[in-house]
Amino acid sequence: MNWNAIAAIYRFEMARTFRTLVQSVISPVLSTSLYFIVFGAAIGSRIDQVEGVSYGAFIVPGLIMLTVLTQSTSNASFGIYFPKFIGTVYELLSAPISFFEIVIGYVGAAATKAFMIGMIIFVTAHFFVDLTIAHPVWMVLFLLLTCISFALLGFIIGIWAGNFEQLQLVPMLVITPLVFLGGSFYSISMLPPVWQTITLFNPVVYLISGFRWAFFGQADVALGWSIAAIILFMTACLLTIGWIFRTGYKLRS
Amino acid sequence: MHKRGGEQGDSMEAFLSVKGVTKTYEGGHQALKGVDLEIDEGEILALLGPNGAGKTTLISIICGIATASSGTITVGGFDHARDYRAARNLIGLVPQEINLEPFETVMNSVRFSRGLFGKPRDDARIEEILKLLSLHDKKDNRIMTLSGGMKRRVLIAKALCHDPQILFLDEPTAGVDVELRKDMWEIVGQLKETGVTVILTTHYIEEAEAMADRIGVISNGEILLVEEKDALIKRLGQKELLIELDTPIDAVPEQLASYPLTVSDEGGLIYSYDAQAGSTGITGLLADLRETGLHLADLSTRQSSLEDIFVDLVKEDAA
Numbered sequence: 001m002n003w004n005a006i007a008a009i010y011r012f013e014m015a016r017t018f019r020t021l022v023q024s025v026i027s028p029v030l031s032t033s034l035y036f037i038v039f040g041a042a043i044g045s046r047i048d049q050v051e052g053v054s055y056g057a058f059i060v061p062g063l064i065m066l067t068v069l070t071q072s073t074s075n076a077s078f079g080i081y082f083p084k085f086i087g088t089v090y091e092l093l094s095a096p097i098s099f100f101e102i103v104i105g106y107v108g109a110a111a112t113k114a115f116m117i118g119m120i121i122f123v124t125a126h127f128f129v130d131l132t133i134a135h136p137v138w139m140v141l142f143l144l145l146t147c148i149s150f151a152l153l154g155f156i157i158g159i160w161a162g163n164f165e166q167l168q169l170v171p172m173l174v175i176t177p178l179v180f181l182g183g184s185f186y187s188i189s190m191l192p193p194v195w196q197t198i199t200l201f202n203p204v205v206y207l208i209s210g211f212r213w214a215f216f217g218q219a220d221v222a223l224g225w226s227i228a229a230i231i232l233f234m235t236a237c238l239l240t241i242g243w244i245f246r247t248g249y250k251l252r253s
Numbered sequence: 254m255h256k257r258g259g260e261q262g263d264s265m266e267a268f269l270s271v272k273g274v275t276k277t278y279e280g281g282h283q284a285l286k287g288v289d290l291e292i293d294e295g296e297i298l299a300l301l302g303p304n305g306a307g308k309t310t311l312i313s314i315i316c317g318i319a320t321a322s323s324g325t326i327t328v329g330g331f332d333h334a335r336d337y338r339a340a341r342n343l344i345g346l347v348p349q350e351i352n353l354e355p356f357e358t359v360m361n362s363v364r365f366s367r368g369l370f371g372k373p374r375d376d377a378r379i380e381e382i383l384k385l386l387s388l389h390d391k392k393d394n395r396i397m398t399l400s401g402g403m404k405r406r407v408l409i410a411k412a413l414c415h416d417p418q419i420l421f422l423d424e425p426t427a428g429v430d431v432e433l434r435k436d437m438w439e440i441v442g443q444l445k446e447t448g449v450t451v452i453l454t455t456h457y458i459e460e461a462e463a464m465a466d467r468i469g470v471i472s473n474g475e476i477l478l479v480e481e482k483d484a485l486i487k488r489l490g491q492k493e494l495l496i497e498l499d500t501p502i503d504a505v506p507e508q509l510a511s512y513p514l515t516v517s518d519e520g521g522l523i524y525s526y527d528a529q530a531g532s533t534g535i536t537g538l539l540a541d542l543r544e545t546g547l548h549l550a551d552l553s554t555r556q557s558s559l560e561d562i563f564v565d566l567v568k569e570d571a572a
Binding site: 002003004005007008009011012015016019083086087088090091092093094095096097248252253 | 316317318342344352354364365368370374411
């Protein structure tokens with residue numbers, strides 16, 4: 001393993017994060033606070049409780065997931081797209097590193113940033129609602145696995161994207177709707193039966209459900225399904241990335 | 254020093270060996286048509302060719318940026334595909350385009366490159382390289398604030414920071430001013446002294462003449478020849494004898510029609526001959542010249558430049 005190369009990529013990417021620290025931190029804190037004000041206070045005051053949890057607290061896992069999924073995807077996609085765009089990707093291709101090491105560097109950094117933001121939102125939430133976490137280890141594990149899986153997806157998007165518009169396309173048109181429709185702000189049991197069945201085809205449902213279970217000890221779908229879904233998703237992304245590097249898709253002519 | 258790879262028998266091999274490398278792009282364009290090239294340790298080879306000849310494609314394949322359609326490449330005895338880590342460790346690449354992260358400082362950018370090549374952080378070594386390239390006072394500057402010439406030096410620093418044994422310079426002086434071009438030649442000279450093998454591509458003949466030990470001419474995806482620079486000029490060099498006359502003339506005298514003569518702008522005669530031929534024909538010409546009654550004022554010879562050779566070769570290839 002070329003550990004120095006992994007560390008170099010990781011440090012380089014994290015330096016980019018810290019250069020834009022204010023915007024990286026303030027933006028999620030602000031948007032989360034707005035969600036709490038609008039959904040938690042304004043609408044939440046009309047909804048007493050969802051499955052025994054106050055509405056304000058109920059939306060915390062969904063809110064964290066909403067930001068973490070978009071952040072990990074866009075961080076990783078930008079991380080690998082930018083060197084392609086400005087041409088510095090030649091260094092990665094001519095260096096003595098394997099695709100696995102490149103992925104660990106870029107995905108690791110993107111996932112770290114998303115995880116940090118997830119934790120910042122978690123801390124911010126404490127200012128608005130009372131939270132007691134039922135399974136803290138699972139909570140961290142779920143958050144971590146989610147960050148890594150979606151950073152892997154972001155990496156694929158970054159390699160595929162031919163311009164900045166395409167780079168934004170998947171997070172904007174796919175991930176955000178899936179998170180909103182995946183039970184961020186409601187329990188699936190609140191939906192009509194037909195929509196409950198349709199919703200089960202949304203992979204994000206399993207992530208939010210598992211994450212919410214870690215918070216409150218209750219879930220829309222069984223915990224095993226949530227874990228299986230995340231592992232399946234991660235494997236699919238890894239296989240795709242493996243194929244990209246084997247064939248040189250959009251990287252090597 | 255890096256350990257040379259392969260079996261002992263490999264030690265007789267050239268430091269860089271390219272055998273039968275072809276490259277056909279998806280659209281069907283054949284950029285390389287079976288390139289063979291051998292380069293010894295410590296030499297400077299200039300790959301000379303017009304735009305679109307395949308220079309950058311060849312370098313990209315050797316360095317791992319593009320894949321060859323067929324053929325084998327070994328660097329320091331290591332197969333560049335099978336033992337890619339060992340092979341790439343020996344290579345430094347300075348690309349033609351100025352591809353740099355604009356928001357990073359020079360130091361961070363070079364540190365990143367060193368790390369990518371698996372080397373532990375060593376700021377003292379990086380600073381040495383920056384000093385060699387007159388970049389040391391810019392080490393904490395963001396790359397976007399540097400001039401074009403300085404950016405090109407950063408690219409060289411990034412290529413040198415893992416102490417490669419073979420350095421590829423893809424058109425290092427394309428679009429740079431005369432002063433920087435001379436600086437670049439000096440840098441290459443310094444690198445040669447430290448034992449680094451250098452392969453540079455250029456379409457400036459002057460550059461190849463100034464820097465290279467050997468010159469390869471590539472055109473239309475094929476290497477037309479690779480020769481010692483001096484031998485190349487000598488072997489292919491036509492010489493010209495310039496004959497100045499007391500009284501200028503307008504046309505070649507009839508008595509001298511059998512000689513390949515032209516009239517110069519000054520009204521003298523120009524005689525083209527092959528310096529390597531057994532007989533140059535000069536003695537006979539001068540005797541016949543006396544017969545015509547023309548009086549010699551001065552005699553001088555001129556050797557054709559590399560540019561003339563190059564143009565001839567590429568013309569032949571296109572024909």
